[in-house]
Amino acid sequence: MIQTVEPTPSGVRTLRPPRGPAGPPPSRRAIGLLAVVVGMAGGMYGIGGGSLLGPILVGRGLPVAGVAPAALASTFVTSIAGALTFGVLSLTTTGDIAPEWALGLVCGLGGLIGGYVGAHLQPRLPETGLRLLLGGLAIAVAGMYAVQALA
Secondary structure, three states: OOOOOOOOOHHHHHHOOOOOOOOOOOOHHHHHHHHHHHHHHHHHHOOOOHHHHHHHHHHOOOOHHHHHHHHHHHHHHHHHHHHHHHHHHHHHOOOOOOOOHHHHHHHHHHHHHHHHHHHHHHHHOOHHHHHHHHHHHHHHHHHHHHHHHHO
16 A cells, blocks of 8 residues: 655644554654764754654654654764864864854753653643644744844
């Protein structure tokens, strides 16, 4: 049977409750390939891969509780890789491209605290509320990017 995919933005798709069985979950290989592509896009644009990966996987019907750790790990790895890459490039390139290390460490500390608190709160929150929060945040971030692009 051929499965059709609606051309709906992932934030909007995440807001909608799943309609019955979503079909088989994506294979580990498909998720791995998606993670590589998202990591490359995140690295090129300077955003955490989890901000792309999370809504896509939740929109495909995977539970937020299972997607959140993968999204956090994705963001962590791409952030470290990006900071190290720009740090090395700043040593070999003219111009000021070095990371703002203090800002990065403070943001990382916030992410560490948020991840710890989120891991403890997540089992107590309903899946529907988490889906609405994730979808709403994805749409808000997309809106902010659109406004910045138009300005």
